[in-house]
Amino acid sequence: MGLRPGARSMRSNPNGQPILTGYQPDIDGLRAVAVLAVILYHAGLVWIPGGFVGVDVFFVISGYVITRGLLREAAGGGIGLAAFYARRIRRILPALTATLAVTSLAAWWILLPPQFEDYAGSAAASALSVANLYFWRASGYFDAAALYRPLLHTWSLSVEEQFYLVLPVSLLLALRLRLRPLLWPFALAALLSLGLSLYAGRAAPTANFYLLPTRAWELLAGTLLAMAPPARTMPAPALRRIAGLAGLALILAPSLLYTEATPFPGAGALPPCLGTALLIRLGEGQGPRGAATRLLAAPPLVAIGLISYSAYLVHWPLIVLGRIALMRDFTTPETVAVIGATLLLAALSYRFIERPFRHPPSPARRMRPVFAGGLLATLVMAGLGWAGATSGGLPGRFPDFRLRPVAGSETWNHRTCFLFADQSWQAWDPEGCVRTRAKDGLVLLWGDSFAAHYVPGLIRHADRLPGRLVQYTAAGCRPVLGTNSHVLPHCRAFNDNALALIRRLGIRDVVLAARWGAQRDRALPERLRETVAQVMALGARIHVVGQSPEFPLDPAFLAYHQRRDPPEDAGRWRPVEGLHLNHALRAALPAGAAFVDPAAALCAGGTCPFARGETFFYADTGHLSSAGAALAVERFLEAGLFAPPRSAAALP
Known part of the structure; x- marks a missing residue:
């Protein structure tokens, strides 16, 4: 007053x-x-x-x-x-x-x-x-x-x-x-x-x-x-x-x-x-x-x-x-x-x-x-x-607008392999979350929903993985040790348990992926570096997937606004800012850790694909659909996701 x-x-x-x-x-x-x-x-x-x-x-x-x-x-x-x-x-x-x-x-x-x-x-x-x-x-x-x-x-x-x-x-x-x-x-x-x-x-x-x-x-x-x-x-x-x-x-x-x-x-x-x-x-x-x-x-x-x-x-x-x-x-x-x-x-x-x-x-x-x-x-x-x-x-x-479901998150195994905010890490199922079979060794996928959205693609390309896929994901939990989240307080214990999991299961390869730009956390690169160092100390190989493209609107809305564009121009859009974070993440990693930049793998000319014809690569503004995950993982493998790490001398 x-x-x-x-x-x-x-x-x-x-x-x-x-x-x-x-x-x-x-x-x-x-x-x-x-x-x-x-x-x-x-x-x-x-x-x-x-x-x-x-x-x-x-x-x-x-x-x-x-x-x-x-x-x-x-x-x-x-x-x-x-x-x-x-x-x-x-x-x-x-x-x-x-x-x-x-x-x-x-x-x-x-x-x-x-x-x-x-x-x-x-x-x-x-x-x-x-x-x-x-x-x-x-x-x-x-x-x-x-x-x-x-x-x-x-x-x-x-x-x-x-x-x-x-x-x-x-x-x-x-x-x-x-x-x-x-x-x-x-x-x-x-x-x-x-x-x-x-x-x-x-x-x-x-x-x-x-x-x-x-x-x-x-x-x-x-x-x-x-x-x-x-x-x-x-x-x-x-x-x-x-x-x-x-x-x-x-x-x-x-x-x-x-x-x-x-x-x-x-x-x-x-x-x-x-x-x-x-x-x-x-x-x-x-x-x-x-x-x-x-x-x-x-x-x-x-x-x-x-x-x-x-x-x-x-x-x-x-x-x-x-x-x-x-x-x-x-x-x-x-x-x-x-x-x-x-x-x-x-x-x-x-x-x-x-x-x-x-x-x-x-x-x-x-x-x-x-x-x-x-x-x-x-x-x-x-x-x-x-x-x-x-x-x-x-x-x-807008009588010509139609919203249709896009396949993707139904493969995440909600509440079992992808935990919600009201669940602790004890709800995770070690056996039910081995998502692929018929290979020796284990590959741990650790992160939040922006890690889980790669699951359909990793399953699709299971024959190209260096081991069986183990999904360890939780809503909002970036795979960074020692970070408290006031919104998702269960994340600290969830992340701390990952180290015990890697040690207990003898996991050889760990993939870290997340919506890295979800919070304006200036200490993130250093915290990621410390996390990677601790995982590498356990003898595991580290593969970090950077921030993936996000769009200002859901793909259905983008497609509607492009409905009169020529076919060669449709299906691509400029992502929102935030992909520059990948440069800081890559620079922060210790020698021997592999890094894949999704923007470099998926985008060109300042735009990124969100659809091809009637197939949407995204289920919302940032989460990949099943088709998008298959495309992304294929590109990541081509970019050397599981390639042998370079020596420290070979790093720029």
Whole structure:
């Protein structure tokens, strides 16, 4: 909830302690830092791989501002729940409804039926403030599919709205029960939420990311800050400067150093949340400002902070729909243009939508029309979303589009040789996962689904393998030792067991394959090198298959867009960025380890085949079909997948 600019003053809270009223420009500066981190991260800038922590900064700010407003009301005579929710409707709903409406029109023109079906379901969930529940059930935040969901970012808005349903009632109840000191029950709730988040980080990581019970502690951190008594004395100017810079560092360091492999939220969210709380606290104080507070109060940051809500709303639909429309990643100039368009649209939204609804003339402040208008807008957007989802994505828009199944993953032996996130390595079947016969020796295929998708091809070319194929694969588990995955916590034990498996079965050849670029993990090449060295120390030969091509859309969508192209041009498309990672992986391998670059084996002229005639080589944006796996393995064998390793002297 925003605060109008004005003179700062003090008022007593229900505990008899003074509370601040008025406007803190440095809070808008913090909002700017948060929204810029998120936008730059979503735009794909590699130097800010942890920009997702901007959402956590927003959570702390929201908890603080909302609680401070409620305490101010309580000090002035009592909390009016109807008035509070009317303000929330005026603050949140107009810009959200406008964004949903414009995004839905664009999606109607751009998205093919399966894409629009998913979009429509998420639009209905966003309108009803349950988007976090929708995406929790549908995917993880860092999944490849998430890159093409235009409303994924609304999960955080739903978390906040759910918190706003609980906080005023809880605060009103605590006041009527005369609980003293007031912050203790909320501190207990924050500790319970943090403890649940730490537990869920391993037991239910996707739920941990999306759901209010495990995120509430971040919002409650702001609540506790608003309830805390003001400092009796201000720290010395030098100490204030150091504390301010430390607060900024606690936000900026995670933004620059965290990756999608960092366990998050839970303990990983503590630094940005503590840094935000520290900066807000420093901004409360009277007297000279420290450097960090002055920086955050600078007019350019304040200006971006004022439009941060609209900027957050519009940035992700622009990015996603732009990628889908272009059917490729943005170039650098296009990325700059998207960021600029985000800020421009946000400024227009703030000027012509947010401000008029947030601060209407006095006669328009009656609550009944606000509730009626909010209910109508919500029902209309939810109803339209429901209609789009239940119709199968309004297929009449593209009557000649057909989606047909593509063979591939049914050969992976799900839950036996390809383990799911809810399974431990003990579920793997040693006998059932020997996939080929009639040869001496064993070849271990170790990795994630991007290793499993080679299984049909390896079976097809079993006679050319140096031994029987043993499939050891698990969803999301890159074959790298010692790496924790907050999304898939079972991966560490799964990977550690691979060494025991190689030793126990006397495996002679090990093939490592994965979606190596799945997370922005700058330490990956070195971790792969260490893994390869440990496997080679067991006497096994190592064959690493690099990152395979991925496309911006499913092959059915690409084929539809190429339906009028000449036959010699159809069936090929430029892959998304990420294949350059193969150079770093190859360079990191120790002498004696073989490496196959799928891009070099499969692609030419900057494009890669995704189909030949009616035969699709991919089952989705990146997983090979059975036909694609057969082609890929054949090319890999020709490229020397199982050829004798070169000596160290022969390496470049």
